[in-house]
Structures are given as C-alpha cells and as structure tokens.
Amino acid sequence: EARGLTKSFGTFDALRGIDLAIGKGEFFTLFGPNGAGKTTFIKLLSTLTKPSTGSLTVAGHDSGKEADEIRRITGVISHDPYLYENLSALENIKFFGALYGVTDLDARAKEVVTAVGLGKRMHDIVRNFSRGMKQRLAVARATVHEPSILLLDEPYTGLDQHGAKVFGEMLAALKSRSRTILMTTHNIDEGLGMSDKVGIIAGGKLVYHGASGDLDGERFKELYIESVENA
Numbered sequence: 001e002a003r004g005l006t007k008s009f010g011t012f013d014a015l016r017g018i019d020l021a022i023g024k025g026e027f028f029t030l031f032g033p034n035g036a037g038k039t040t041f042i043k044l045l046s047t048l049t050k051p052s053t054g055s056l057t058v059a060g061h062d063s064g065k066e067a068d069e070i071r072r073i074t075g076v077i078s079h080d081p082y083l084y085e086n087l088s089a090l091e092n093i094k095f096f097g098a099l100y101g102v103t104d105l106d107a108r109a110k111e112v113v114t115a116v117g118l119g120k121r122m123h124d125i126v127r128n129f130s131r132g133m134k135q136r137l138a139v140a141r142a143t144v145h146e147p148s149i150l151l152l153d154e155p156y157t158g159l160d161q162h163g164a165k166v167f168g169e170m171l172a173a174l175k176s177r178s179r180t181i182l183m184t185t186h187n188i189d190e191g192l193g194m195s196d197k198v199g200i201i202a203g204g205k206l207v208y209h210g211a212s213g214d215l216d217g218e219r220f221k222e223l224y225i226e227s228v229e230n231a
Contacts, residue, residue: 001055002054002056003019004017005020005053007044007051018041018205020206022197028195028198028199031188031201031224036228037203038153038154039154039184041184042076042153042184047071075141077138078153084126085127087126088122088124089118089121089137093113097144112144116139116140131159131160132162132163148179149182151182152182168194175194188224197209207231208223208227
C-alpha cells in the first residue's frame, strides 16, 4: 500500500503523490509510457530504493524499516533476466536459491527449472539460450524461494510472438496459485486480459485505477491515450 508516495532524483520528480492499495492475491497491471515512473515504483516495492516522502508497506512491512522481510517474500522479474551467462540454468537457480536460504535446494531448483519448461536444458550454459528461454528461467529465479508477491517490470520486452505466448501462459499459472502480482507494461493487449485491477501512471502520477472489467479494451486504450497526452 502506497500513501502520498513520492520519489525525486535531484530536481526531477519520478513519482508524485502515489496512493494505491493492492489486495492479497490480486493481479494488478500498471500501464504507462516509458519514463512514466513504472520502474521507479517497482524499485521502491522491491526495496532497491527508498521513498523521498510518503509511506509504503508491502504485506504489512514498512519498506524503510523492514527491507529484509520484504525481500524474503517478493520475487522480481524485469526485461533484464539477471542471470549469470556463464553458468548453466540449474547452477543459476541453485545460486539464487542459496541466497534465499532455500532448503532441499537441489530438488527445488530442478523443480522450478522443469516447471518453466527447461528441464531438458537445465545443464546447458545460459549464454546459449534465446531471449524467451532466459525470460522463462528468470521466472524460475524469481520463484525458487516461493514468494507470495511477484513484481514484473516490462517482462514482455524483447520476446517474439511465441515467447510472449509461452510467458503469458506461465503468468496465468502463477496467478492461479493466489500470488499477489504487480506487472508494469506499456502494452495494453498483453496486460489487460490477465488483470483483476489496472492503473495508469503518467508523468509520475497515478491518473487512473479500477477493476479491469470496468472498461472494454477499446475504451481503455482511449483512456490511456487521453491520460498520457494530458499528463
């Protein structure tokens, strides 16, 4: 939950007075153009940076005082898969799992690598993987410690049509497990159908939020364009 949340970098206000509450188990998609503040918001939620003013709590934990607790219950996926290119798929997941103190690590790592469809490639070096395969492995990285919250920052970037389809199916499976998911994107078609609730951020301000079923796709596109142009 964000209340009066702001983030400034020098004289630039990246976020301006964000008020937003996301319920447990909800899939919330935050739409906005490049530079709107989406990535900054994800960084705040994942405790990579701190708010300038306002308050931010994640599952009841204060982001400024309980960062370690928040990191233990969150997984982050972005347009950069954050993998070690010279390690195998399995070695990558075991490395990140060890950072989180995952028990029965070998079995758990094999389980999540197989779950993202890379079981037959788990011993292959990651630098030889396609963009789509790396993004699927990033899902394994982000879920190896079984987080209750997933933060997805423009996860479809760079995926071809097949890769986007496979990734979308994986997100649907993650949603079915009652995780709380926040995804940022500027692609309306990718983000609208899967969401329970949606928001639009433009110029660092949250200019709209509501249930995804409140507006059909065409009306939402019109609202998005209007919001961005008037920001």
